Amino acid sequence: MEREVRLKRLHFRSWHRGTREADNMIGGFFDKWGQSWSDAEIDWFEKLLEQEDVDIMAWAIGKQTPPEQFRNEQMSAMQKLDYFDFTK
Secondary structure, three states: OOHHHHHHHHHHHHHOOOOHHHHHHHHHHHHHHHHHOOHHHHHHHHHHHOOOHHHHHHHHHOOOOOOHHHOOHHHHHHHHOOOOOOOO
């Protein structure tokens, strides 16, 4: 699949999770970092989006340890929660 198509699809999936909290956390993370990701990082994020929102959020805020397949620099960036724009 072409990179731009994948990114547009991921943008939509990131911002349409089902709850405002998940939309803001996952969508905000994608908006900040998604355009700079390599194909391997895009693959990782696609797999992450297959997980339950409550799990992703628990991993991001440090309430649960992410499974080995999700422990990497991207998860570390998500755990920093420095990607929210509170001026909007």
